[in-house]
Amino acid sequence: MNYNDVAQEILDALGGKENVSAAAHCATRLRLVLHDEEKVDKARLDSLDIVKGTFSTSGQYQIILGSGIVNEVYKPFIKMVGISEMSTNEVKSASTKKMNPLQKLVKLLSDIFVPIIPAIVAGGLLMGINNVLTAKDLFVHGKSLIDANPGIADLAAMINTFANAAFVFLPVLIGFSATKRFGGNAFLGAALGMIMVHPDLLNAYNYGAAQIAHKVPAWHILGFTIEKVGYQGTVLPVLASSFILAKIETYLRKVIPSALDNLLTPLLSILVTAVLTFTFVGPITRTAGDLFTSGLAWFYNTTGFVGGGIFGLFYAPIVITGMHQSFIAVETQLLSNIAKTGGTFIFPIAAMSNIAQGAATLAVLLVIKDKKMKSLASASGISALLGITEPAMFGVNLKLKYPFIGAIVGSGIASAFITFFKVKAIALGAAGLPGIISIKPNAIVIYVIGMVISFVVAFSLTLMLAKRNAKKHPVEFKEKAA
Incomplete structure (x- = not known):
């Protein structure tokens, strides 16, 4: 196969080098930002044996070539266009300029949650293994596997501990990823997440019971009462706090003298953000998150199979738009409150x-x-x-x-x-x-x-x-x- 000829054919079908703004590749696809996608000769692209498919999403025009082949086509392609080699992140940044506000929001959520998916998937699948071990009537009538084999009871308990970790400390993962995405120091974001799940705070999963019993612990500072409640398994509070942290840090680095930057910027960023989190941001966004989760549960329980059918009918069209990436945040919230929601x-x-x-x-x-x-x-x-x-x-x-x-x-x-x-x-x-x-x-x-x-x-x-x-x-x- 002559990859130079293939690259030239693809470029011609795209409308020439003048129509290509940015180009990168992933494992199987050319990922391009074009000035005008109307100039693309899709029929000509589809006629090429090497092209397995094409689609446009999130401001990028993507051409599926296959693993190994895409690398070889990309090299002569960027030379013909006259641009240097780019990373997928650089192309994502270039494509963002072509997005509408809704597409930008979806991309933002995707950028934050996609990197932490492996940790959530690992924890979730471990939870699934634990449920297989503890579910009654799954393999043995009237008993679970650990009832029938008491010797593996501690194995199930150990797996359950491993499974819960990613959800209990979810704010640490989101804090790291979100703060990095918002332009701040990712490790400060992780530290903020750690503060939000500190053992000295009331565990978020016990908050409801403590409210009913009127035993919610609190700090009493200068006449203000601030609840000492953690944010285990939450999404919105840590997203909002990470955004505030990143903006405060960015501002402080501009105004604080360089000699004091490494000393004062992290200190003030964490202190101010943490105080705002426990006084205003956290309680408001926690309530919003609870209402959102309750609303989803209401929709699911109220519309029943009709709503499920409609959602299933439109799921693939949603995938075409790329908006399904925002579901990751929703599912994370549902799984974090599994005792309340029953799952996703x-x-x-x-x-x-x-x-x-x-x-x-x-x-x-x-x-x-x-x-x-x-x-x-x-x-x-x-x-x-x-x-x-x-x-x-x-x-x-x-x-x-x-x-x-x-x-x-x-x-x-x-x-x-x-x-x-x-x-x-x-x-x-x-x-x-x-x-x-x-x-x-x-x-x-x-x-x-x-x-x-x-x-x-x-x-x-x-x-x-x-x-x-x-x-x-x-x-x-x-x-x-x-």
Whole structure:
């Protein structure tokens, strides 16, 4: 393969070097910021054998090339454009200028929460393992595994401790990531998070009971009463406090003489932010977070399977816009208050959507004749079933349209089914076949049935729509399928 020729063909299809503002690559994709996406000749791009799919999201035009290949194409591509090698973060920064306020908010949340996902996923899956060990009737009638095997009781207790850590100390993780994103010192952000979960404070999970008993501890300073309550498992308070911390630190570094900067800036930043957190910011945002979580629970419980079906129907279109990244913050809040919420309903619905996308893509494999599309459909269909839908959705289903329709209908029906039975996840993970371990043990069977429904409906409907499309537009279908 001549990568110089490939890079030139891609560049020509993009409208020439004058249309490229910034370029980077990740493991599989060219990630570009274009001056005018209307100049892109999408049909020409799609005709290239090396191109597995294209899509535009969050101000970036992304071209799926595949692992290993993208690196080789990128090298001559940036030389032809006349720009230096850039990181994905630099391209993200350039793409932000093209976003509207809502897209910028979604990107902000994504930048904060995506880096801490591994810690949350690890903790959540450990929680799932603990539940498998302690759930009654899962493997032994009338007993849990630790009831049947008392010798592993301490193993379950140890795993439970490991699982809770990421959620108990969640403000430390968010404080580090958010403060860094807001332009402050990440370690000051972590220190602020530590203050918010200090052992001397009343544990946030015991706050409700302490309020009822009128035994909430407090500081009494100059006539003011400040509650000594921690912020374990919270999201909004630490986000707001991290923003304030970063802005105070940035301001102080500008006004404090350099000789005193390292001494006074960290001291004043932490002191002022911590005082504001416990007096105003924390209580207000804690209430807002509780209301938000209660509102989601109300919506889920009130709308029932109808709301779940609608959410499942529109989940994939939401993914196209990139707004699904904001769900990470919501799910983190739901999982942090698992005793109150019972878990997150978003993860199971996301899994139904991913399974449906995979099923629709595999259905295309049976009706399509084009070798390139067949190859892409087989690999991306399996990938979608495992929770990675990008190649399937953008490379196959959206390109042919009718598989995407079959997929969202299958997702909607399956989501309505699992919502009717109140299926929730107690952890984050791969939303698809591997997601079984993230589901509450007593709902695993319903979750599996939901996946079967999602697969069968999306697969069958895609085949039906393919045949109808072939009869209604035979010339068009031959161009796509032959």
